[in-house]
Amino acid sequence: MYNNEDRQVRKIVIDPGHGGTDSGAVGNNALEKDYTLLISKYMYDRFKELGVPVAITRDSDVTLSPTERVSSILSKFGNNDDVIVISNHINSGGGQGAEVIYALRNPDTLAKNILNNIGNTGQTTRKYYQRRLPSDPSKDYYFIHRNTGRTEPLIVEYGFIDSQKDVNFLNNNYRDLVEAVIQAVTNYIGVPYTPPGGMISNTYTVQRGDTLYSIANRLGTTVDELRRINNIEGNTLSVGQILRVPTESITDDEENIYIVKAGDTLYKIAQDTGTTVDELKALNNLTSNTLMIGELLKLPSNLLPEDTYIVQKGDSLYSIAAKYNTTVDALKEVNNLTSNILSVGQVLKLPTVEETSGTITYTVQRGDSLYSIAREFNTTVDEIKYLNNLESNLLSIGQVLKIPAFQTLETTYTVERGDSLYSIARKFDTTVDKLKQLNNLSSNLLSIGQILIVRE
Numbered sequence: 001m002y003n004n005e006d007r008q009v010r011k012i013v014i015d016p017g018h019g020g021t022d023s024g025a026v027g028n029n030a031l032e033k034d035y036t037l038l039i040s041k042y043m044y045d046r047f048k049e050l051g052v053p054v055a056i057t058r059d060s061d062v063t064l065s066p067t068e069r070v071s072s073i074l075s076k077f078g079n080n081d082d083v084i085v086i087s088n089h090i091n092s093g094g095g096q097g098a099e100v101i102y103a104l105r106n107p108d109t110l111a112k113n114i115l116n117n118i119g120n121t122g123q124t125t126r127k128y129y130q131r132r133l134p135s136d137p138s139k140d141y142y143f144i145h146r147n148t149g150r151t152e153p154l155i156v157e158y159g160f161i162d163s164q165k166d167v168n169f170l171n172n173n174y175r176d177l178v179e180a181v182i183q184a185v186t187n188y189i190g191v192p193y194t195p196p197g198g199m200i201s202n203t204y205t206v207q208r209g210d211t212l213y214s215i216a217n218r219l220g221t222t223v224d225e226l227r228r229i230n231n232i233e234g235n236t237l238s239v240g241q242i243l244r245v246p247t248e249s250i251t252d253d254e255e256n257i258y259i260v261k262a263g264d265t266l267y268k269i270a271q272d273t274g275t276t277v278d279e280l281k282a283l284n285n286l287t288s289n290t291l292m293i294g295e296l297l298k299l300p301s302n303l304l305p306e307d308t309y310i311v312q313k314g315d316s317l318y319s320i321a322a323k324y325n326t327t328v329d330a331l332k333e334v335n336n337l338t339s340n341i342l343s344v345g346q347v348l349k350l351p352t353v354e355e356t357s358g359t360i361t362y363t364v365q366r367g368d369s370l371y372s373i374a375r376e377f378n379t380t381v382d383e384i385k386y387l388n389n390l391e392s393n394l395l396s397i398g399q400v401l402k403i404p405a406f407q408t409l410e411t412t413y414t415v416e417r418g419d420s421l422y423s424i425a426r427k428f429d430t431t432v433d434k435l436k437q438l439n440n441l442s443s444n445l446l447s448i449g450q451i452l453i454v455r456e
């Protein structure tokens, strides 16, 4: 879905700075070449995902001389002014924050937008600028600008490798930094930006009959805000146009607001938030059951306390008792019931579950197995089966299991999104150096899902 006015789709060459024997800047036990490769590969995948023609000068730890690098760049899509070159770097030298350097032959538009977007991620920004060769000020200082023909090259310095603050930021947020650059580029070349797969809740696709005003209302924002973040000047929208939605501003202020996510239904939301479909529809003036991703729903402010249960179609006292690890008698007692008859929508109090000493209880979730639960709680499948009188390995969602309450310390940790060696070290009361030693790590880079030894 490219802008029709753009006859030619612009192409991107990504250049991960340094590589091989040229490690680039060094600091905080990290090498620039590792970061530039990590950043560039993610950037490459994302441009592909967005349907933008893209190439990369290296996708592994190899050495490229300046000449090799430049000829590689020019060989990808030719020596043409419709080629944008993004050369990714990490700075050093005692500063902090991001910089963008653009060529003497180009306007500042893209450099300015990239730095601006980087600032929106929370990273400090320094400046966007051009740099001239002292011996011949008519020429660019950097070869990546000077020798890349008619292309539009930019050096993006994401931060300083000798700044602990920047390295922490990079470790935790490099994807956001890349998204910031990609948003600036897609905006510049007129290609719609969509966030990485799975995170579609902060865009909205314009439907027939929509106006900026109706969309703003529906998404809980303002026309001005929509115009601002989408760079829209007038009121014209086209069906199928993808708009960015300011999710952050809406989630913060109101507690009783729910933002509709992919896969949600009114029924599911009602269940999850302890209300009913009818109540949700009444509160939000909904005439149908259709929801849109990103839509805001008001929730009733008097949410039921956690130890209550709303009777669903098909429930019996027996099934509810089994689900919550209690007895029919206990349910009848706390709810003053004289018969076993329930009505759909009836609110039941649940008896407080008494913890057997030495055990905790766990409610089976979708995707659980005895094995995964045993691992999570540092116990064994057999122990769980014994404690719960289980004869087979079959579990049902909602089933309540007794789990032995061991106080054993975990010795491994699986890296999650947003982790850094530093944050993990803090979590396990150890140091970055100790973690690196235990895991034979030569750099500070982690990947999601990586298993680290955190204790000896």
Ligand SMILES: [Zn+2]
Binding pocket: 017, 018, 024, 025, 032, 088, 089, 090, 091
């Ligand atoms: Zn560099």
